[in-house]
Amino acid sequence: MIPQSFEYFCPETVSEAIALLHEHGEGAKILSGGQSLIPMMKMRLARPEYIVDINRIADLHYVKEEDGFLKIGGLTRESDLEASSLIRSKYPIILDTAGLIADPQVRNMATVGGNLAHGDPANDHPATMLALGAEIIATGKDGERTIPIKDFFLSVFTTALEHGEIVTEIRIPIPPPGSGGAYFKLERKVGDFATVGVAAQVAVDGEGVCRSAGIGLTNVGSTPIKATRAEGFLVGKKVDGPQIGQAAQLAAEDAQPSSDLRGPAEYKVSMVKELTKRALVRARERAGS
Amino acid sequence: MATKKFVRTKVNGRDHEVEVEPRLLLVHFIREVLALTGTHVGCDTTNCGACTVLLDGRPVKSCTVFAVQADGREIRTIEGVANNGKLHPLQEGFKEEHGLQCGFCTPGMIMSACALLEKNPHPSEQEIRWGISGNLCRCTGYQNIVKAVQYAANKMA
Numbered sequence: 182m183i184p185q186s187f188e189y190f191c192p193e194t195v196s197e198a199i200a201l202l203h204e205h206g207e208g209a210k211i212l213s214g215g216q217s218l219i220p221m222m223k224m225r226l227a228r229p230e231y232i233v234d235i236n237r238i239a240d241l242h243y244v245k246e247e248d249g250f251l252k253i254g255g256l257t258r259e260s261d262l263e264a265s266s267l268i269r270s271k272y273p274i275i276l277d278t279a280g281l282i283a284d285p286q287v288r289n290m291a292t293v294g295g296n297l298a299h300g301d302p303a304n305d306h307p308a309t310m311l312a313l314g315a316e317i318i319a320t321g322k323d324g325e326r327t328i329p330i331k332d333f334f335l336s337v338f339t340t341a342l343e344h345g346e347i348v349t350e351i352r353i354p355i356p357p358p359g360s361g362g363a364y365f366k367l368e369r370k371v372g373d374f375a376t377v378g379v380a381a382q383v384a385v386d387g388e389g390v391c392r393s394a395g396i397g398l399t400n401v402g403s404t405p406i407k408a409t410r411a412e413g414f415l416v417g418k419k420v421d422g423p424q425i426g427q428a429a430q431l432a433a434e435d436a437q438p439s440s441d442l443r444g445p446a447e448y449k450v451s452m453v454k455e456l457t458k459r460a461l462v463r464a465r466e467r468a469g470s
Numbered sequence: 471m472a473t474k475k476f477v478r479t480k481v482n483g484r485d486h487e488v489e490v491e492p493r494l495l496l497v498h499f500i501r502e503v504l505a506l507t508g509t510h511v512g513c514d515t516t517n518c519g520a521c522t523v524l525l526d527g528r529p530v531k532s533c534t535v536f537a538v539q540a541d542g543r544e545i546r547t548i549e550g551v552a553n554n555g556k557l558h559p560l561q562e563g564f565k566e567e568h569g570l571q572c573g574f575c576t577p578g579m580i581m582s583a584c585a586l587l588e589k590n591p592h593p594s595e596q597e598i599r600w601g602i603s604g605n606l607c608r609c610t611g612y613q614n615i616v617k618a619v620q621y622a623a624n625k626m627a
Binding site: 182183184185186187188189191212215216219220222223232234236260283284285286287289290371372 | 471473491517519529531533582603604
């Protein structure tokens with residue numbers, strides 16, 4: 182399949198890219214990893230007249246801890262996250278997530294910024310970023326602005342990004358000691374989008390009492406879903422069997438899946454409950470004693 | 471008609487400079503402009519991996535990359551795997567272990583396996599299966615493909 186014809190630009194700086202996006206208006210689209218955009222263009226579901234390829238912009242590729250945050254550059258590839266010793270040792274929830282996106286070839290091109298900016302509720306990073314309470318740093322012609330992740334996803338393929346803004350960084354507050362998280366994804370086969378995905382992040386104190394909880398749901402609504410009632414339920418309680426079970430039930434009640442070729446809605450709701458349980462158990466294990 | 475762009479790439483060690491439309495997919499550039507037809511178009515929907523090539527050493531699905539994105543970069547295709555006519559251990563492995571039937575997925579499989587072994591010379595069976603998880607085969611049931619990769623890993627050890 183052949184995309185519709187387009188003009189192609191390959192700027193070397195963020196400001197050049199932003200200028201191009203404004204010059205050419207709504208007909209201009211950012212090309213990051215391209216693993217969502219290019220398939221859409223091949224099917225002519227997306228027909229941008231101008232492509233602004235941001236892959237040559239230097240310094241948007243990093244994973245580091247700084248000023249109390251884990252900072253991930255927008256152009257960081259999923260395979261770079263998998264290879265990062267920082268992610269592997271300290272952020273297993275992010276390693277879980279990155280490793281479950283598509284397949285090795287796609288992960289070599291796909292970027293974290295793109296995975297979030299595309300606004301597809303079936304993408305995996307959104308749920309994890311919701312669970313971690315991340316912030317999106319969007320750079321536009323007036324400079325940078327910070328968008329809390331809970332305000333970022335508006336509707337299918339629609340985020341709070343304005344035209345001309347680029348996700349240059351994702352910032353995650355470094356979790357306190359006694360924290361752990363996990364991402365579980367149910368898929369029909371390896372490489373598929375999630376039938377259902379659940380990200381869970383908890384922080385417990387010295388007595389094992391939950392101080393904070395974050396739960397994000399993948400592909401069970403028109404946006405990724407933050408299971409706020411389940412989160413609120415866990416705070417102040419021990420993260421053990423009965424509490425996990427109840428939290429899982431609350432999370433399932435927040436899911437709004439459609440019936441489709443991955444299964445009926447009722448099935449997906451049950452799977453949210455099951456995966457939430459598993460994610461919370463693993464998160465609690467990783468939070469340690 | 472869009473402004474054509476120059477693409478300068480090194481493909482299997484040879485330099486090429488071609489003017490192309492931006493919308494030309496890398497797989498079509500490889501097959502039709504460079505006449506290297508070992509790389510296959512299978513599903514055209516980023517699923518099957520028959521189009522897998524190495525871009526700066528990393529396996530990518532060339533049906534989901536524009537040729538212009540390869541400007542200034544190196545590409546390795548199945549045609550660049552053998553060494554002066556001598557089969558690569560992976561190619562030998564696919565032969566010895568019957569890792570193919572129709573052969574359509576094989577170039578993509580070999581490119582993915584090649585990158586896997588370069589990064590991880592002693593993969594477990596699980597790691598091999600994970601490493602080729604972006605490549606589909608309708609014929610073999612993967613068993614002999616895994617054996618072929620193990621053969622190559624042992625040979626290259």
